[in-house]
Amino acid sequence: MSPAEVPRSAAMVSGKHSLGFVVPALVLIGVFLVFPALWTVYLGLTDHRLTGLAAADPQVVGAANYAEALGDERFRTSLWLTVQFVLGSAVLGQAVLGFAIAWVLRDRRGPLKSVTEGLVLLAWILPSSVVAFLWIALLDRDGGTLNAILHTPGFAWLLDHPMMSIIVFNVWRGTAFSMMLYGAALENVPPSQLETARLAGASTLQQLRDVVFPHIKGHVLTNLLLITLWTFNDFTAFQLTAGGPEGRSEILPVYIYNVAMSGGRLGFGAAVSFLVLVVNLVLAFAYLRLLRSRGEVRPS
Amino acid sequence: MRPALAVAAAALLTLGACGTGSGDGGGSAGEGVTLTITSNSISGGKNAETADWTAEWVIPRFEAAQKAKGRDVRVVFQPSGVDDEQYKTKVALDLKSRAGADVIDLDGIWVGEFAQAGYIKPLAEAAGPEADSWEGWSRIPQAVQGLGTFEGKRYGLPQGTDGRVLFYNKALFRKAGLPDPWQPRSWQEILDAGAALKKAGVPVPIQIDAGTAMGEATTMQGALPLLAGAGAEIHAGGKWTGASQALKDMLGFYRQVYSGGLGDPRLQQEARGRDKSFAQFAEGRIAILAEGDYFWRSVIEPTAGVAPMKDRDSVVGYALIPAQRPGAGIRGQDFVSMSGGAVRVLNPNSKNPKLAWELLSFMHSAEATTSQLAGAARITSRTDVNDAVLGADPMLKFVSDEVLPLTAYRPPLAVYPQVSVALQEATAAVVSGTSVDEAAAAYQRKVESLVGGPANVAG
Numbered sequence: 084m085s086p087a088e089v090p091r092s093a094a095m096v097s098g099k100h101s102l103g104f105v106v107p108a109l110v111l112i113g114v115f116l117v118f119p120a121l122w123t124v125y126l127g128l129t130d131h132r133l134t135g136l137a138a139a140d141p142q143v144v145g146a147a148n149y150a151e152a153l154g155d156e157r158f159r160t161s162l163w164l165t166v167q168f169v170l171g172s173a174v175l176g177q178a179v180l181g182f183a184i185a186w187v188l189r190d191r192r193g194p195l196k197s198v199t200e201g202l203v204l205l206a207w208i209l210p211s212s213v214v215a216f217l218w219i220a221l222l223d224r225d226g227g228t229l230n231a232i233l234h235t236p237g238f239a240w241l242l243d244h245p246m247m248s249i250i251v252f253n254v255w256r257g258t259a260f261s262m263m264l265y266g267a268a269l270e271n272v273p274p275s276q277l278e279t280a281r282l283a284g285a286s287t288l289q290q291l292r293d294v295v296f297p298h299i300k301g302h303v304l305t306n307l308l309l310i311t312l313w314t315f316n317d318f319t320a321f322q323l324t325a326g327g328p329e330g331r332s333e334i335l336p337v338y339i340y341n342v343a344m345s346g347g348r349l350g351f352g353a354a355v356s357f358l359v360l361v362v363n364l365v366l367a368f369a370y371l372r373l374l375r376s377r378g379e380v381r382p383s
Numbered sequence: 384m385r386p387a388l389a390v391a392a393a394a395l396l397t398l399g400a401c402g403t404g405s406g407d408g409g410g411s412a413g414e415g416v417t418l419t420i421t422s423n424s425i426s427g428g429k430n431a432e433t434a435d436w437t438a439e440w441v442i443p444r445f446e447a448a449q450k451a452k453g454r455d456v457r458v459v460f461q462p463s464g465v466d467d468e469q470y471k472t473k474v475a476l477d478l479k480s481r482a483g484a485d486v487i488d489l490d491g492i493w494v495g496e497f498a499q500a501g502y503i504k505p506l507a508e509a510a511g512p513e514a515d516s517w518e519g520w521s522r523i524p525q526a527v528q529g530l531g532t533f534e535g536k537r538y539g540l541p542q543g544t545d546g547r548v549l550f551y552n553k554a555l556f557r558k559a560g561l562p563d564p565w566q567p568r569s570w571q572e573i574l575d576a577g578a579a580l581k582k583a584g585v586p587v588p589i590q591i592d593a594g595t596a597m598g599e600a601t602t603m604q605g606a607l608p609l610l611a612g613a614g615a616e617i618h619a620g621g622k623w624t625g626a627s628q629a630l631k632d633m634l635g636f637y638r639q640v641y642s643g644g645l646g647d648p649r650l651q652q653e654a655r656g657r658d659k660s661f662a663q664f665a666e667g668r669i670a671i672l673a674e675g676d677y678f679w680r681s682v683i684e685p686t687a688g689v690a691p692m693k694d695r696d697s698v699v700g701y702a703l704i705p706a707q708r709p710g711a712g713i714r715g716q717d718f719v720s721m722s723g724g725a726v727r728v729l730n731p732n733s734k735n736p737k738l739a740w741e742l743l744s745f746m747h748s749a750e751a752t753t754s755q756l757a758g759a760a761r762i763t764s765r766t767d768v769n770d771a772v773l774g775a776d777p778m779l780k781f782v783s784d785e786v787l788p789l790t791a792y793r794p795p796l797a798v799y800p801q802v803s804v805a806l807q808e809a810t811a812a813v814v815s816g817t818s819v820d821e822a823a824a825a826y827q828r829k830v831e832s833l834v835g836g837p838a839n840v841a842g
Binding site (some may be wrong): 133136224239327 | 471497500653654801
């Protein structure tokens with residue numbers, strides 16, 4: 084009898100122990116994640132403002148903020164710009180460029196690799212306000228470096244192509260993460276398989292598709308999940324264009340800031356934030372489903 | 384070895400800071416109190432003279448005066464050098480979380496909404512009855528006191544007032560064959576001068592602030608003086624101005640400037656457009672620029688300005704802003720202006736409200752006000768100081784003698800800043816090519832939704 088009981092009591096003790104270990108983390112998550120999220124939901128139902136009477140005594144207005152946001156052309160434009168920003172700068176830009184750099188540098192050693200990686204990393208680790216000033220200096224209409232190089236004096240990059248500017252900026256800024264993640268992932272690809280494929284006459288594209296990609300599929304999805312969510316919530320572009328001109332680069336985080344902070348409409352801003360949260364959850368859920376289905380397929 | 388040393392030194396410094404921090408923050412008067420002042424000014428940057436005055440004159444003198452009374456008081460200055468809207472957000476968030484400096488610098492126009500939100504209290508409540516018996520009140524004209532007053536209660540001490548004029552570059556005017564001194568008598572004369580300047584090769588003849596990126600500057604330097612020149616105030620007789628003829632005339636002037644090549648529409652859209660316009664005026668690229676006397680004393684000031692002009696006194700002229708036509712302005716005036724001004728308020732959450740009031744009233748004493756001038760041009764709130772320094776600077780004298788008698792103030796209503804944004808959006812639309820009627824109609828809809836329906840808007 085006893086041999087059967089011993090593991091059970093051990094399991095119970097360890098269950099209690101693990102509960103003790105988990106509680107502090109749950110409390111932290113509750114205080115810093117769940118409560119603010121619920122608070123955002125509540126704020127989104129009120130007409131709370133930063134100043135004025137509605138700051139002292141906010142009234143519950145029900146779903147009015149949500150209805151207004153969904154019917155607001157500025158919100159819908161902003162959502163569409165955010166989709167462009169995420170697809171352009173994260174999914175196409177950072178992920179593709181990051182992979183390309185990692186692929187090209189995979190077998191290299193020596194100064195070229197360290198210098199390239201160092202420069203890409205530098206763009207990632209510099210403080211965003213410093214980086215923003217550098218880019219303003221680069222793209223400025225009068226006396227910007229880019230106009231000096233291209234001999235296009237007076238060309239207003241930030242005004243004529245605000246979305247393109249912040250997309251290129253964000254690719255430059257965030258490629259390091261994808262590069263490092265793919266760099267690590269590529270080490271999982273057995274060199275013998277690549278060698279075999281090469282000897283069998285597979286082109287680079289075929290090698291990538293049939294040898295490399297199956298090995299790093301999980302990494303690709305994880306990378307896309309992370310950079311999509313980051314980019315969706317990225318505020319750095321504000322320092323370049325502040326959402327302008329006339330809202331033509333007003334991605335959702337900037338829209339929320341402009342409405343809630345500059346415009347003082349905290350309740351409305353909270354409602355929009357909650358909508359963004361829902362979009363993020365949907366995106367995360369979709370990626371996780373993909374990851375899981377991949378996990379189920381693999382053993383078979 | 385060296386990094387390790389640096390880390391050790393930093394750690395020691397931090398420890399030292401903690402030590403003094405806990406000693407000073409000890410609370411009860413008598414054994415060390417810390418007061419904090421904040422304003423949107425920073426040494427070497429925005430409104431540098433206020434920052435320097437606070438750090439070099441106010442703080443040492445106040446600390447010394449307190450020491451003489453046997454109190455150990457330390458005063459800290461929290462500088463800021465950002466756009467006014469960002470500063471406002473920061474202060475509102477500070478006050479909302481019951482934190483922030485003890486003495487806070489605010490634009491007078493924010494007093495209403497801050498008071499309604501409960502962020503600030505009337506001085507008599509925050510500091511006690513001594514606030515109402517302060518010696519300075521008798522020295523401050525009613526109109527200027529109004530800057531810090533909301534619903535009949537005094538919330539802040541006004542620092543002074545200002546007036547808007549047209550600044551112009553005399554050198555560029557000479558090049559275009561225009562007279563000096565120059566005083567346009569109608570909007571058309573401004574446009575004519577602009578056309579002449581353009582012909583003479585001036586890249587940007589006229590800068591009238593427009594668009595949302597410039598924030599309240601657009602409203603104060605452009606929309607409201609033009610509206611006043613067309614005979615309308617933004618709020619009159621209990622109603623807000625809607626898409627009236629005066630509003631359309633105002634937008635029409637913008638259109639003439641910005642679609643006729645007399646102004647630079649892109650400058651109005653850029654995130655740092657206003658700062659750039661200052662730099663371009665200083666470089667002689669902009670010929671006519673509408674601004675408050677702030678521009679004279681803080682922007683193109685030869686030594687401490689953010690866009691200094693060494694030859695300011697000989698090259699820069701100033702003219703009254705004309706009405707659309709002679710006699711077409713508000714109150715039948717030929718010339719118009721707008722005025723505002725900053726106030727200083729007490730933080731109702733201050734741990735030492737009495738001492739904070741002592742500091743605040745000290746900062747507004749005749750002695751402090753005079754020292755803040757330090758020979759520079761500024762219309763202070765105190766008539767006793769103005770009387771003594773008037774005439775020291777021709778610009779100060781001009782604003783005080785010519786501009787203030789015909790100026791107007793913004794309505795001290797909490798919803799005003801939102802109406803102001805609606806005006807900015809209307810100018811932005813016109814500058815980027817929307818027709819005047821379309822922009823005016825959009826403005827009318829926006830204002831109606833802001834102020835509680837068409838009944839509160841005069842069409």
